[in-house]
Amino acid sequence: MTAEIINGKDLAQEIRMGMKEEVTQLKERGISPHLTVVLVGDNPASRSYVKGKEKAAAEVGISSSVIELPADTSEKALLDRIHTLNEDENVDGILVQLPLPKHISEQKVIETINPAKDVDGFHPVNIGRMMIGEDTFLPCTPYGILTMLQSRDITIEGKHAVVIGRSNIVGKPVGQLLLNENATVTYCHSRTPDLREVTSKADILVVAIGKPNVITAEDIKDGAVVIDVGINRLETGKLTGDVDFDGTKEKASFITPVPKGVGPMTIAMLLKNTIKAARGLEPLE
Ligand code: L34
Numbered sequence: 446m447t448a449e450i451i452n453g454k455d456l457a458q459e460i461r462m463g464m465k466e467e468v469t470q471l472k473e474r475g476i477s478p479h480l481t482v483v484l485v486g487d488n489p490a491s492r493s494y495v496k497g498k499e500k501a502a503a504e505v506g507i508s509s510s511v512i513e514l515p516a517d518t519s520e521k522a523l524l525d526r527i528h529t530l531n532e533d534e535n536v537d538g539i540l541v542q543l544p545l546p547k548h549i550s551e552q553k554v555i556e557t558i559n560p561a562k563d564v565d566g567f568h569p570v571n572i573g574r575m576m577i578g579e580d581t582f583l584p585c586t587p588y589g590i591l592t593m594l595q596s597r598d599i600t601i602e603g604k605h606a607v608v609i610g611r612s613n614i615v616g617k618p619v620g621q622l623l624l625n626e627n628a629t630v631t632y633c634h635s636r637t638p639d640l641r642e643v644t645s646k647a648d649i650l651v652v653a654i655g656k657p658n659v660i661t662a663e664d665i666k667d668g669a670v671v672i673d674v675g676i677n678r679l680e681t682g683k684l685t686g687d688v689d690f691d692g693t694k695e696k697a698s699f700i701t702p703v704p705k706g707v708g709p710m711t712i713a714m715l716l717k718n719t720i721k722a723a724r725g726l727e728p729l730e
Pocket of ligand 1: 493494497540541542543544565585586676684703704705706707708709711712
């Protein structure tokens with residue numbers, strides 16, 4: 446079997462076109478979504494992702510601003526900035542690009558963002574709401590993955606989904622979303638003794654390890670759907686995922702490439718969340 450490739454770049458483009466319409470209509474009603482991104486320090490990858498976010502926002506008519514702070518910004522100064530943004534009526538969405546310098550607690554920063562403006566969906570309140578199936582901001586990467594599966598009418602219900610990786614921003618929430626869609630979900634991680642034993646049983650395999658070429662054709666079941674969340678920059682400067690794409694695509698039914706896979710979808714979902722923030726989340730009963 447040769448897999449169909451789910452091109453996240455094209456799908457994200459298509460979704461942005463739809464959002465552009467929506468934003469135009471919102472603006473007619475006097476609602477102009479605004480996203481503020483906070484970038485601390487000068488991690489080149491973060492800088493490039495933030496540029497991508499600004500560009501994508503502009504394309505759909507969402508205004509954005511980037512607050513650039515030096516790497517030696519104190520935690521207190523950053524938290525103060527967030528408080529100011531929380532109170533600023535003109536700011537609908539707040540995103541603090543991760544990772545942060547080591548002297549700043551990421552969790553403290555995340556928990557300082559007003560959950561109603563948390564377009565990353567990282568605040569514990571929003572994670573809790575996701576777990577119980579309430580209306581919320583879904584974390585962008587998991588939301589993008591779900592959208593990729595849905596775009597190809599891939600059945601999730603009743604399928605065995607295996608997630609490799611248990612980070613708070615990708616692994617844990619993507620498993621939760623798949624569970625909400627009635628998949629049977631298994632998590633694997635660095636302490637899983639025999640990865641292949643588990644991955645070879647997956648109908649849907651989500652790989653978020655952060656090392657190139659860990660998953661090969663031998664690790665997957667015939668016809669599996671393989672979602673590669675890894676973004677690894679090789680010494681040559683080339684980007685590559687966690688999956689050996691060329692080998693695995695001969696055995697999978699669907700596969701996502703890197704680049705042009707999950708990354709651009711993450712950004713598209715951020716814009717969805719920003720529009721949602723501007724409209725207002727449904728309050729809890
Ligand atoms: N707060 N921090 C916060 N929110 C996020 O949602 C992120 N993430 C991750 C890192 N830190 C974050 C992103 O934005 C990863 N990430 C991200 C976003 C976009 C892309 C990759 C990662 C992306 O567009 N990737 C392109 C290639 C870009 C390039 O050439 O550098 C792709 O085609 O995969």
